[in-house]
Amino acid sequence: MMAADRTVHGVPPSLSAKVVGSFAYLTVRDRLPTILTKVIDTIHRNKNKFFEEYGEEGIQAEKQTIGLLSKMRNELQTDKPVLELTDSLQDTECWNQYLQRQQKMHGDEDSVSWFKSPWLYVECYMYRRVHEALWLNPPISDYDVFNEGKTQSFFESQQAMITLCTYLEGVNKNMEELSKNELHEHFNKLLQVSLWGNKCDLSISAGQDNSQKTSPIDSLNSLQPFILVNDSNMVWSTLLSAQRPGQSEKTAAVRVDIVLDNSGFELFTDLVLADFLVSSHLANEVHFHGKSIPWFVSDVTANDFQWTIRQTTAANHKWMSKTGVQWKSHLKEGAWSYHDHPFWTTPHEFCDMEADAPDLYATLQGADLVLFKGDLNYRKLTGDREWDHAVGFDTALRGFGPAPLCSLRTLKANVQVGLQPGQGEKLGSQDPDWMTSSKYAVIQFSSSKCEQKD
Ligand code: F6P
Ligand code: MG
Numbered sequence: 001m002m003a004a005d006r007t008v009h010g011v012p013p014s015l016s017a018k019v020v021g022s023f024a025y026l027t028v029r030d031r032l033p034t035i036l037t038k039v040i041d042t043i044h045r046n047k048n049k050f051f052e053e054y055g056e057e058g059i060q061a062e063k064q065t066i067g068l069l070s071k072m073r074n075e076l077q078t079d080k081p082v083l084e085l086t087d088s089l090q091d092t093e094c095w096n097q098y099l100q101r102q103q104k105m106h107g108d109e110d111s112v113s114w115f116k117s118p119w120l121y122v123e124c125y126m127y128r129r130v131h132e133a134l135w136l137n138p139p140i141s142d143y144d145v146f147n148e149g150k151t152q153s154f155f156e157s158q159q160a161m162i163t164l165c166t167y168l169e170g171v172n173k174n175m176e177e178l179s180k181n182e183l184h185e186h187f188n189k190l191l192q193v194s195l196w197g198n199k200c201d202l203s204i205s206a207g208q209d210n211s212q213k214t215s216p217i218d219s220l221n222s223l224q225p226f227i228l229v230n231d232s233n234m235v236w237s238t239l240l241s242a243q244r245p246g247q248s249e250k251t252a253a254v255r256v257d258i259v260l261d262n263s264g265f266e267l268f269t270d271l272v273l274a275d276f277l278v279s280s281h282l283a284n285e286v287h288f289h290g291k292s293i294p295w296f297v298s299d300v301t302a303n304d305f306q307w308t309i310r311q312t313t314a315a316n317h318k319w320m321s322k323t324g325v326q327w328k329s330h331l332k333e334g335a336w337s338y339h340d341h342p343f344w345t346t347p348h349e350f351c352d353m354e355a356d357a358p359d360l361y362a363t364l365q366g367a368d369l370v371l372f373k374g375d376l377n378y379r380k381l382t383g384d385r386e387w388d389h390a391v392g393f394d395t396a397l398r399g400f401g402p403a404p405l406c407s408l409r410t411l412k413a414n415v416q417v418g419l420q421p422g423q424g425e426k427l428g429s430q431d432p433d434w435m436t437s438s439k440y441a442v443i444q445f446s447s448s449k450c451e452q453k454d
Contacts, residue, residue: 011398012386014118015414023414023436024119028076032126035297036073039130039145040066046143054139061137068133072126081111082125087132091342094356095128098347120384123296124347131293144294150304153200153264154311160265161312163215164193164272165319172279183280184236190273191232191443192220195408197269198261198374199438216269223441228427229393229418231406231445235369238404238447239282242368253284257367257403259344260290261374263304270373271308271327278335285335287367292340296376305338339363349383351398364402372405375412378442382415389424391417394448404447410438418444 006013017028043065050058075083084096102112102121114122135141171178171186178186193216244252256277258270270288277283290300309331313324330336343357354361364370372381382396393407396417414435416424427434434440 011383012388014120015384015386016117016119017115017122025115028115028119028122032123033073033077036069036076036126036130040069040073042145042148043069043140043143050140057139061140065133065137065140068136069130072129072133076114076122076126079113079115081113082117082122085128085132087135089132089135091346094342094346095125118347118384120349120379121347124345127295128293128345144301144303146294146297147303150263150298151307153298154268154308157200157265157268158315160216161268162315162317162320163217164268165312165317165323167217168272168275168323169319171276175279178280183282186276187236187239187280187282188232189217189220190269190276191235191408192223192227193217194266194269194273194371194373195227195441195443196220196223196410197266198408198410198441200262200265226440227443228411228416228423228440229442229444232443234445234447235406235443238369238445239277243282254282255285255287255367255369256283257287257289257364257370259370259372259377260288260300260305261377262298263300263308264298266298266373267300267304267308268312271312272323274336275323275326275330278330283368285337286330288336288338289344290338290340291345292342293345295345299376302338302340348380349398350380350400351383353400353402361402367403370403370405372407373409375409375438378407378409379413379415381407382417384413384415387415387417389416389419390421393418393444394446397446397448401446401448404445406443406445408441408443410441411435412438416442418442 015022015024017025019025043062047059047062050062052058054061074080082099082102084099085092098121099112102117106112106116110116130145134143134145196216196219239254239256242254244254246252256274258274260267260270274286274288277286288300288305290302290305292301294301309324309327311324313321313328315321315324327336331338341357341360341363343353343360346356348356372378381400382393383398385396387396411434416435427440431437431439
């Protein structure tokens with residue numbers, strides 16, 4: 001048995017496609033090749049566009065990119081070794097070193113391959129290889145192959161977005177008169193809207209429509225029983241105790257960071273929550289963290305972020321366009337800012353951040369609260385390991401805690417910690433897909449490691 005396969009010093013092994021029939025196995029066997037096939041089709045469908053923009057060079061680039069992607073799909077499907085990256089980007093060295101580390105853990109006689117490595121690693125690696133295939137083929141290097149799906153999912157959720165903007169308008173209009181309890185109630189609602197917004201990602205559905213069709217506010221009551229851990233009171237107390245009246249404007253500023261997940265409806269719900277935080281003065285600054293390359297089909301890039309705000313402003317609905325204008329001014333005035341860092345698109349568990357991306361760790365330490373959106377962030381928070389469900393969230397974080405943090409996640413992968421003893425087993429017997437169907441969710445908080453900022 002290799003080190004990677006067993007519990008070492010209380011840390012269980014990583015989830016892997018090695019276990020035939022597991023969700024990781026089915027993802028690597030079925031879902032990832034489907035996603036790659038869609039990527040190839042999209043590039044092929046855009047052949048004429050590339051020709052119009054770049055002439056013959058565009059056509060050559062299209063062909064070569066498709067060649068590289070088909071080769072990778074074949075490597076995946078036949079469980080070939082994971083290869084080093086060859087594109088000399090800022091993070092290439094880091095990926096290749098990671099592969100060497102995996103190889104060491106794996107033992108030298110057998111290669112690190114698609115089905116025999118940690119699932120988190122190979123899934124991230126696939127998206128990085130998609131980026132490589134495009135990058136190696138200028139002039140289409142910057143083409144975001146997932147863009148069409150992301151914009152489509154925005155338009156398909158328009159009605160739900162209008163409902164949210166109308167709600168926000170009502171809250172903002174009376175903001176000054178709201179009692180603390182009323183403020184708390186609105187906060188809880190918008191936190192849960194942002195939580196359930198995470199149902200709408202395109203990687204779990206391999207790119208199929210997954211948009212929001214019903215009213216997000218009206219659904220909250222019926223969704224309540226599916227929140228398995230709800231630490232929202234701790235999130236609220238953290239925000240309240242971060243208020244520092246009587247101090248200078250600079251030191252008193254309360255900052256919330258949101259580590260974003262998906263574009264489309266989910267991003268919209270995050271922006272609505274961030275708007276409420278700033279308009280209610282619960283926070284003075286919101287820092288958004290997105291991805292620097294297209295990632296996991298629907299994850300937010302800088303381009304998606306700016307596009308969403310522009311589309312909101314341009315909407316043909318009074319409250320929606322007003323909301324967009326408000327968001328533009330939050331950005332202009334510095335209440336909101338967008339950031340990205342290459343660490344978010346590595347396969348690293350977050351407990352490695354302090355050592356591997358100390359600058360990012362130090363940045364997060366400046367926040368009073370960090371919200372981590374979505375399933376992939378949860379997998380990285382907990383290391384995507386075979387934890388017992390009753391193990392504490394703090395234990396699974398393994399020392400990661402730059403600031404008080406909260407995961408807002410619908411369950412789409414089989415890792416879940418912090419449940420009551422027996423709760424996971426009971427759910428498993430009633431609903432075998434409970435960990436992967438995104439029917440259940442958690443609002444899970446930790447402030448174990450950080451000292452309070454004063
Ligand atoms: O397996 C489902 C999956 O593709 C996982 O790889 C990933 O954790 C998740 O979907 C992506 O979900 P989210 O967008 O919530 O991070
Ligand atoms: Mg995602």
